[in-house]
Amino acid sequence: MKTLQVHLGERSYPIYIGRDLLSKAGTYCEERGITRKSRHLIVTDESVAPHYLERVQSSLAEAGYDAAVHIVPAGEGSKSLKVYEEVMTTAISSRLDRSSAVFALGGGVVGDLAGFVAASYMRGITFVQIPTTILAHDSSVGGKVAVNHPLAKNMIGAFHQPVMVLYDVDTLTTLPPREVSAGLAEMVKHGLILDRDFAYWCLEHADDLLALDADTLTYGLERGCAIKAEVVSSDERESGWRAVLNLGHTIGHAVEAVGGYGRFLHGEAIAIGMAGSAMLAEELGRSGLYDETVKMLQAIQLPVTLPGDVSVDEVMEAMQHDKKFSEGQMVFIVPEEIGRVSIVKDVPVTVVRSVVERLQKEGIKG
Amino acid sequence: MKTLQVHLGERSYPIYIGRDLLSKAGTYCEERGITRKSRHLIVTDESVAPHYLERVQSSLAEAGYDAAVHIVPAGEGSKSLKVYEEVMTTAISSRLDRSSAVFALGGGVVGDLAGFVAASYMRGITFVQIPTTILAHDSSVGGKVAVNHPLAKNMIGAFHQPVMVLYDVDTLTTLPPREVSAGLAEMVKHGLILDRDFAYWCLEHADDLLALDADTLTYGLERGCAIKAEVVSSDERESGWRAVLNLGHTIGHAVEAVGGYGRFLHGEAIAIGMAGSAMLAEELGRSGLYDETVKMLQAIQLPVTLPGDVSVDEVMEAMQHDKKFSEGQMVFIVPEEIGRVSIVKDVPVTVVRSVVERLQKEGIKG
Ligand SMILES: NC(=O)c1ccc[n+]([C@@H]2O[C@H](COP(=O)([O-])OP(=O)(O)OC[C@H]3O[C@@H](n4cnc5c(N)ncnc54)[C@H](O)[C@@H]3O)[C@@H](O)[C@H]2O)c1
Ligand SMILES: NC(=O)c1ccc[n+]([C@@H]2O[C@H](COP(=O)([O-])OP(=O)(O)OC[C@H]3O[C@@H](n4cnc5c(N)ncnc54)[C@H](O)[C@@H]3O)[C@@H](O)[C@H]2O)c1
Ligand SMILES: [Zn+2]
Ligand SMILES: [Zn+2]
Numbered sequence: 001m002k003t004l005q006v007h008l009g010e011r012s013y014p015i016y017i018g019r020d021l022l023s024k025a026g027t028y029c030e031e032r033g034i035t036r037k038s039r040h041l042i043v044t045d046e047s048v049a050p051h052y053l054e055r056v057q058s059s060l061a062e063a064g065y066d067a068a069v070h071i072v073p074a075g076e077g078s079k080s081l082k083v084y085e086e087v088m089t090t091a092i093s094s095r096l097d098r099s100s101a102v103f104a105l106g107g108g109v110v111g112d113l114a115g116f117v118a119a120s121y122m123r124g125i126t127f128v129q130i131p132t133t134i135l136a137h138d139s140s141v142g143g144k145v146a147v148n149h150p151l152a153k154n155m156i157g158a159f160h161q162p163v164m165v166l167y168d169v170d171t172l173t174t175l176p177p178r179e180v181s182a183g184l185a186e187m188v189k190h191g192l193i194l195d196r197d198f199a200y201w202c203l204e205h206a207d208d209l210l211a212l213d214a215d216t217l218t219y220g221l222e223r224g225c226a227i228k229a230e231v232v233s234s235d236e237r238e239s240g241w242r243a244v245l246n247l248g249h250t251i252g253h254a255v256e257a258v259g260g261y262g263r264f265l266h267g268e269a270i271a272i273g274m275a276g277s278a279m280l281a282e283e284l285g286r287s288g289l290y291d292e293t294v295k296m297l298q299a300i301q302l303p304v305t306l307p308g309d310v311s312v313d314e315v316m317e318a319m320q321h322d323k324k325f326s327e328g329q330m331v332f333i334v335p336e337e338i339g340r341v342s343i344v345k346d347v348p349v350t351v352v353r354s355v356v357e358r359l360q361k362e363g364i365k366g
Numbered sequence: 367m368k369t370l371q372v373h374l375g376e377r378s379y380p381i382y383i384g385r386d387l388l389s390k391a392g393t394y395c396e397e398r399g400i401t402r403k404s405r406h407l408i409v410t411d412e413s414v415a416p417h418y419l420e421r422v423q424s425s426l427a428e429a430g431y432d433a434a435v436h437i438v439p440a441g442e443g444s445k446s447l448k449v450y451e452e453v454m455t456t457a458i459s460s461r462l463d464r465s466s467a468v469f470a471l472g473g474g475v476v477g478d479l480a481g482f483v484a485a486s487y488m489r490g491i492t493f494v495q496i497p498t499t500i501l502a503h504d505s506s507v508g509g510k511v512a513v514n515h516p517l518a519k520n521m522i523g524a525f526h527q528p529v530m531v532l533y534d535v536d537t538l539t540t541l542p543p544r545e546v547s548a549g550l551a552e553m554v555k556h557g558l559i560l561d562r563d564f565a566y567w568c569l570e571h572a573d574d575l576l577a578l579d580a581d582t583l584t585y586g587l588e589r590g591c592a593i594k595a596e597v598v599s600s601d602e603r604e605s606g607w608r609a610v611l612n613l614g615h616t617i618g619h620a621v622e623a624v625g626g627y628g629r630f631l632h633g634e635a636i637a638i639g640m641a642g643s644a645m646l647a648e649e650l651g652r653s654g655l656y657d658e659t660v661k662m663l664q665a666i667q668l669p670v671t672l673p674g675d676v677s678v679d680e681v682m683e684a685m686q687h688d689k690k691f692s693e694g695q696m697v698f699i700v701p702e703e704i705g706r707v708s709i710v711k712d713v714p715v716t717v718v719r720s721v722v723e724r725l726q727k728e729g730i731k732g
Binding site: 081084085088089092093095116119120121122123124144146149151152155156157158159237320321 | 447454458459461486487490512521524525603686687
């Protein structure tokens with residue numbers, strides 16, 4: 001078992017990564033000072049619950065914790081205000097109080113949803129992340145929580161740090177292959193942003209990662225979490241530098257939205273977006289990045305082009321609603337080289353459009 | 367014009383209190399560094415808009431600010447997730463971005479609702495309070511924002527400080543008399559909690575306050591805001607001392623809920639609650655408080671008893687959902703003398719029930 005630390009003053013917290021951690025959930029709760037006097041709430045989804053809920057429940061019960069459960073439908077659709085209200089209803093009926101904790105047992109969807117419940121229930125209660133997807137090595141660290149608005153993704157949310165992240169890599173064995181690739185997209189992203197060696201390590205170990213080899217995967221997740229934790233520690237509320245974590249997300253979020261949040265997985269959409277960012281870098285004069293980026297993404301079986309039937313106009317329109325569209329200008333994270341990016345604040349919309357068009361042409365071509 | 371300051375480190379902000387301030391809204395925005403590059407959003411209600419919206423709009427426009435408007439129905443019903451989502455839709459369609467501000471023009475309902483929108487839109491944007499009720503001298507200061515859940519009041523919310531409070535006392539002249547009394551309830555509360563002299567000043571000047579005499583009212587609001595600001599500055603997130611501001615609110619919130627948020631105004635409900643707290647103090651051995659408290663509340667024409675048709679069982683049940691019900695115990699703010707209170711953490715439920723019953727008997731008796 002490995003422990004990483006997110007350094008945020010009095011909001012600092014550990015990330016525990018290792019095997020068979022679910023069955024020790026109760027012990028970790030005790031360690032983190034979670035009270036036994038109040039009731040707690042486990043939020044999970046219909047695909048995760050049959051595999052892992054009981055293990056968490058019995059570990060908590062054995063340690064003397066009383067936790068209600070709310071199970072949401074699997075998938076991005078649960079990151080809605082409607083489901084949020086339903087979880088709130090359970091929280092209130094279960095008599096959660098100010099000392100209660102909300103546990104997110106699942107992927108990024110459950111984490112983001114349950115996290116926003118924890119952030120806003122009685123103006124904020126304790127939050128625990130128990131991620132069960134590869135993608136969630138990213139989403140469970142850093143305190144960004146949110147639900148979607150029909151008009152745009154992650155529009156409604158908060159910054160609310162968990163008190164711990166309990167990452168049991170044994171849960172990843174039941175992930176569907178498409179989710180494995182999508183999750184690895186964020187791992188590669190962490191390399192592309194800040195760590196050239198790690199990016200190439202991901203490329204070299206792509207097959208082992210896809211095969212969920214325990215040691216390889218654990219190292220990749222540790223390194224991914226460590227990079228994320230480092231960035232978040234230096235800029236918790238994204239007043240500047242933290243924005244680098246959005247590499248590929250401006251185009252990616254727009255692609256997700258246009259696909260109705262069902263067609264593309266988040267990781268797939270941002271893979272397309274990262275290919276787009278590399279193109280954009282070349283348009284802005286930094287050459288040789290596109291081929292390398294695409295090679296890395298394809299090695300983990302991710303899409304890197306926009307299907308021909310997706311409307312470029314709709315992608316451009318969706319991008320205008322993005323949070324990274326600020327004071328009338330488009331902010332883009334642009335690679336400088338593999339392992340280094342910069343924040344470019346006024347990318348002309350025409351250049352972005354030509355990138356999106358090329359993302360589509362490459363797909364038709366190749 | 368008087369300026370008070372809420373001291374909260376980098377989240378500090380001024381409260382401007384005075385006459386004819388609405389028409390200077392644009393100037394104050396400039397002073398507080400609000401950008402002209404982004405669009406903003408004014409949230410107000412159907413009763414306030416006809417009187418004051420245009421004045422704010424034209425002041426902002428003159429100063430070069432572009433602001434969309436969302437008008438909600440008047441009344442507590444607008445503090446719902448449904449209306450919250452509607453305001454979010456307007457915010458997104460109006461292309462508010464991370465540098466935008468949300469302006470709350472209205473009473474505590476608009477302030478709490480618009481404040482929670484500002485707290486959670488894109489995980490938090492700038493917030494400006496422009497209170498137009500007497501009650502809002504309390505609600506606009508301190509950063510507590512929330513909407514209600516059908517099961518309990520203020521259950522969903524955040525701490526989100528405004529960047530300024532622009533309090534134009536001229537707006538108070540159009541308040542219906544019942545709202546005047548209800549608003550003065552929080553003013554008296556501030557005296558009862560922390561300032562004996564101010565509590566008796568309110569009693570002496572009750573008639574001038576009810577008649578909205580400009581100078582008397584302005585002094586009362588200044589003193590009320592100052593007490594609120596002082597408490598908030600010392601304990602922003604209610605980890606301890608700030609809870610004293612909840613005097614009368616445990617019973618009060620329950621009474622509001624049982625009345626369906628329509629029968630009793632917030633100020634009326636907490637007046638009944640403050641009478642209850644004084645009774646509770648006597649039950650706990652501090653005598654002579656009840657008669658004084660009731661005299662002060664009645665002087666400003668507030669109810670101090672529970673109508674005979676309100677179910678005591680329902681009031682007790684609603685209280686269990688309250689945020690002040692923590693780890694299985696009831697927390698009560700109990701007066702020690704006029705102008706001084708203490709936080710009592712484990713009031714037996716049986717004692718609370720006998721107080722609620724007596725609140726009803728006093729009404730039937732008297
Ligand atoms: N908060 C952040 O910082 C952040 C960062 C990145 C992504 N995100 C968000 O995360 C979400 C995507 O996360 P995700 O990819 O984990 O999605 P997800 O939570 O929907 O999980 C993917 C699918 O796998 C299933 N699943 C999860 N764990 C499983 C397991 N162990 N075995 C079998 N099936 C399992 C889920 O039921 C779901 O159907 C998006 O909404 C994205 O916006 C947030
Ligand atoms: N956030 C806090 O710290 C805090 C503190 C106390 C109360 N509150 C909340 O505040 C709310 C009550 O606030 P309120 O009493 O201001 O209610 P309100 O906002 O509903 O206003 C009362 C009524 O007066 C009308 N009105 C407002 N200004 C007017 C004006 N100038 N002229 C004519 N009519 C006017 C409104 O349309 C409404 O019908 C409750 O929801 C309560 O929970 C919050
Ligand atoms: Zn992502
Ligand atoms: Zn109040």
